[in-house]
Amino acid sequence: MKKRNLLTSVLFLVMLSVAALAVYLFNYQGGENPGGSASSTVSSSAVEEEQTDSALPDVSADDWELVLVNRNNITDEMNPVLTDVDGVSVDSRIADNVRAFLAAAQTINSREHLISGYRSVAYQEELFNTYVSQELSSDPSLTQKEAEELVKTYSQPAGASEHQTGLAIDMSTVDYLNASDPDVAAQVAVLAPDYGFVLRFPEGKSRFTGVDYEDWHFRYVGTESAQYMTQNNLTLEEYIALLKERD
Incomplete structure (x- = not known):
C-alpha cells in the first residue's frame, strides 16, 4: 500500500x-x-x-532612353540626331541596335522589314488628321470627337507619339497593323529585349498605355530595362512609376 x-x-x-x-x-x-x-x-x-x-535595374526615369511620351505626357518637337537604317530614320544612338534587331528578326522571317521610325510632330499631326478623316468617311454617324477617340486606339495626336523621340520603330512582315503571322510576331517580341527593345503596346495593357495591342511597334529602352520589363510584364508607364517610387 x-x-x-x-x-x-x-x-x-x-x-x-x-x-x-x-x-x-x-x-x-x-x-x-x-x-x-x-x-x-x-x-x-x-x-x-x-x-x-x-x-530594379540601376537606371533613372530621367535617362534619355526612358523618356515617356503619351497623351498624358505631351512633348514638343525633340529634334533627335538621326541616322538612316534600311530607309527609316532613328535616333543615331540606337542605330546599331536597330540594325542588329532587324537582322535577328529576319532570321525568323526574311520578310521582316522596317516600316516607320522617326516622325516629326508636324507629320504626326497630319497623319492623325488623315486617320480621323478616314474614320468619318467610313462611318458618317460618328462625330468629330468620336472619330478622334477611335483613332487614338491605334495612332496618337501630335506631341503624344513615341515616334517623335526617334526611339520607336514599326517592324513587321507586312505593312498592315496586326496582320503578321502571330507566331512570327511572338518570336520577334521574344528577341526584342536582347537588343534593348520592348513590344510597346502588348495585349491586355491598354489601361496603362491608352493604346490597343500593336504587333509591330517596338520601343528602345536599353537592354537591362527591356529585359526587366519583359520578365515582369511591365509597360513603360508601369516601369517608370516603379523607378520613381524607388527613387
Missing part, C-alpha cells in the same frame, strides 16, 4: 512539473513577448521590400 501511495505521489509531481513547464513556455514565446513576433514580421517585410527595390 505504501509503495502504491508513493508511486501515485511521484506521478502527481511529474504531472505538475510538466504542466508548469508548458505554462512557462507558452508565456515566454507568446504571452510575455508579443512584440518579438511583430518585430520579426516587420523586419521580414522590410527585407522583402528592399529586395524588390534592389531588383
Whole structure:
C-alpha cells in the first residue's frame, strides 16, 4: 500500500512539473513577448521590400532612353540626331541596335522589314488628321470627337507619339497593323529585349498605355530595362512609376 501511495505521489509531481513547464513556455514565446513576433514580421517585410527595390535595374526615369511620351505626357518637337537604317530614320544612338534587331528578326522571317521610325510632330499631326478623316468617311454617324477617340486606339495626336523621340520603330512582315503571322510576331517580341527593345503596346495593357495591342511597334529602352520589363510584364508607364517610387 505504501509503495502504491508513493508511486501515485511521484506521478502527481511529474504531472505538475510538466504542466508548469508548458505554462512557462507558452508565456515566454507568446504571452510575455508579443512584440518579438511583430518585430520579426516587420523586419521580414522590410527585407522583402528592399529586395524588390534592389531588383530594379540601376537606371533613372530621367535617362534619355526612358523618356515617356503619351497623351498624358505631351512633348514638343525633340529634334533627335538621326541616322538612316534600311530607309527609316532613328535616333543615331540606337542605330546599331536597330540594325542588329532587324537582322535577328529576319532570321525568323526574311520578310521582316522596317516600316516607320522617326516622325516629326508636324507629320504626326497630319497623319492623325488623315486617320480621323478616314474614320468619318467610313462611318458618317460618328462625330468629330468620336472619330478622334477611335483613332487614338491605334495612332496618337501630335506631341503624344513615341515616334517623335526617334526611339520607336514599326517592324513587321507586312505593312498592315496586326496582320503578321502571330507566331512570327511572338518570336520577334521574344528577341526584342536582347537588343534593348520592348513590344510597346502588348495585349491586355491598354489601361496603362491608352493604346490597343500593336504587333509591330517596338520601343528602345536599353537592354537591362527591356529585359526587366519583359520578365515582369511591365509597360513603360508601369516601369517608370516603379523607378520613381524607388527613387
